Structures are given as C-alpha cells and as structure tokens.
Amino acid sequence: MYQLSIIIPIYNGEAYLERLLKSIGVIPPSVELILVDNGSTDGSVKIIQAYRAAHPHTKVVFEKQNGVASARNAGLALAKGKYIWFIDADDAVRSDALLRILQIVTTIDFDLFIFNYQPLEQGAPLPQTNAQINVNSQKVGLPEILHEMLGSSRDVVGGFPHNKIFARDLIGSDIFPDCSFAEDLAFFVPILLRSKHIYRLHEVLYYYYQNNDSTVHQVDTKKLTDYAEVVDQIERQLRQSGLASNRDINEYVLRRRLSIFFQNLAGPKDPEIKKQIRQRMRQYSFKQLVAYRKDKKLMVKIMLYKLRILEVLPFLLKYVY
Numbered sequence: 001m002y003q004l005s006i007i008i009p010i011y012n013g014e015a016y017l018e019r020l021l022k023s024i025g026v027i028p029p030s031v032e033l034i035l036v037d038n039g040s041t042d043g044s045v046k047i048i049q050a051y052r053a054a055h056p057h058t059k060v061v062f063e064k065q066n067g068v069a070s071a072r073n074a075g076l077a078l079a080k081g082k083y084i085w086f087i088d089a090d091d092a093v094r095s096d097a098l099l100r101i102l103q104i105v106t107t108i109d110f111d112l113f114i115f116n117y118q119p120l121e122q123g124a125p126l127p128q129t130n131a132q133i134n135v136n137s138q139k140v141g142l143p144e145i146l147h148e149m150l151g152s153s154r155d156v157v158g159g160f161p162h163n164k165i166f167a168r169d170l171i172g173s174d175i176f177p178d179c180s181f182a183e184d185l186a187f188f189v190p191i192l193l194r195s196k197h198i199y200r201l202h203e204v205l206y207y208y209y210q211n212n213d214s215t216v217h218q219v220d221t222k223k224l225t226d227y228a229e230v231v232d233q234i235e236r237q238l239r240q241s242g243l244a245s246n247r248d249i250n251e252y253v254l255r256r257r258l259s260i261f262f263q264n265l266a267g268p269k270d271p272e273i274k275k276q277i278r279q280r281m282r283q284y285s286f287k288q289l290v291a292y293r294k295d296k297k298l299m300v301k302i303m304l305y306k307l308r309i310l311e312v313l314p315f316l317l318k319y320v321y
Helices: 017-024 044-054 068-078 097-107 142-150 183-193 221-241 246-266 271-281 286-290 296-306 314-319
Strands: 002-010 031-038 059-063 081-086 112-121 138-140 164-167 198-210
Touching: 002 017, 002 068, 002 097, 017 044, 017 097, 031 044, 031 068, 044 059, 059 068, 068 081, 081 097, 097 112, 097 164, 097 198, 142 183, 142 198, 142 246, 183 221, 221 246, 221 271, 246 271, 246 296, 246 314, 286 296
Parallel strands: 002 031, 002 081, 031 059, 112 198
Antiparallel strands: 081 164, 112 164, 138 198
C-alpha cells in the first residue's frame, strides 16, 4: 500500500500538463501517481507517454471521452494509497506541496485534510515559495469547517477535491456522480458530513488556474440543470445533518441559485431553469435576504434578482460577476 495516491484526470491538457508535472516534482516510492487520459485529441498522450518512460512506476489509463467524473473514478478504482489526492491537469501545486502533505500524512491520522488554494489567471507565473516544512495543521470540528465553507463569500474550503486529501477508507465505495456539472460538490459533501477527524492547514499548497477555455466555463442547459439538482441535494443533506446553521445553509444555496439564475439569463435562457430557481427562492423572505446587507456584492445580486432588472436590461449581466 502507498501512503498517497495522486489521481490526475487529463483531457486536452497539452498546454498545461508539463507545468503541473514539473510543479509536483520528484515522486517518492511511497507515492503512487495515476494519470487518466479522457480521450484527448491534442498532444497530451505524447506528454503522458514521455513522462511514463522517464518514470516507469507511473500508472496510466487511456479511456474514451466520458468526462472528468469518469476519469477520476477510473483512477480511484486503481488507487492503492491510504490517502487520495485529486489534481486537475490545468492547475499546479506549490513546489513543496508534496513534501508538506507527506509530512502530515506520516505524522497525523486523519479522515480529511484541507488546505488553502490560490486562484491565478491563466498564463500567470507560479508564485515564488520559501519552503518551510513543519507541521502546524490543527484539528477542527465538522461544524467549524461547515461554517467556514458555507458562510463565506470567498469559498476558501470549496466543494472541489483539489485542496483536500481524503482517507481512502473515508471515501469507501463512493464515486463521482455522472453529471455534467458540480459533480465535485455532489461527491464531496456526503464525505465531509461523515468525517470525524478533520485537519485544517491555512496555507496555500494548490494553484487553481482560471482557464476560460475549459469545458467548465461552457455553460448550457444540461449543466445548469445538473447544477440546480446538485444544489437541491446538498441543501437536503446539510439540513438533515443538523450540523450547520440555517443561516449558513441559506447563504450557501442562495449564492449558488443566484449564480444559476444569472448564468441562465446570460446563456441558455431556459424557462424551466428560471421557473425552478424562482420556486426555490420563495423560501427566503425579504427580511431573510436583507440580513445579508453587510455583503454588498451579494445584496446587489439579490436586488437585481428581486427587481427583475436583468430580465429587462440583460446587457447589465456582464457586470454581475
């Protein structure tokens, strides 16, 4: 068994993959690297083959294009590590991230380890790092993590897997669901809610590149419908758990439903999505919505939604985000 399995789904990552692999650095014998190509049509396969030739212990999977969930699940099925780390091919990690994680993996017994990530514009250089390896992560309770995740506009915890190390036993038989959007969130929240030993490190170990050409940014009716269904599902799970405050849950799902509503107005303009979001938004009284007035950006979005301004003046949509 390895200490850590790193799973990297790849689809047309020719422009980014070498940057990521270089940032990870030397892979020690205790770490298993699994590259899953999801039907790339660019030069990704050549990069993968060259990397495996130089690093024979790397596991490689080639599959048809079935989406990132399928690729991650294929890697997860092969993984032999005690802990799992999912990394996206178009991102990068801090130069000492793997050493940092391995030190924590070998000294602390945890279900879930969460660290910070930093968004970067595509093309931006990696920040310089002064590597200082010492353990200063702290154990936190699940209600504390839920408050940090749900009640913050910055979303520093996030519903995605790239800034988290999962115990393989915690994941169990769970897999990423077959949906076109928000599969990360649908995978992560049930796992989070059953975590008993969570460690939190307030250091940036992961760099999340904003790639406007990514399929994530290509919004259509199917993606927004899936996203809305995942938000409904997450809301039910959070309320049933009794571990998060109603205010935090309301704020979290409110932000996401407003995002879905505005994205639909800007793109697909599907009447069913619009109807569904308006139905879900009826649960919030105006008094509840005004309670978020300290967050000016959120209040602007709420008022634009309530007054239907963007439906009358759609050219203002470009200023919403």
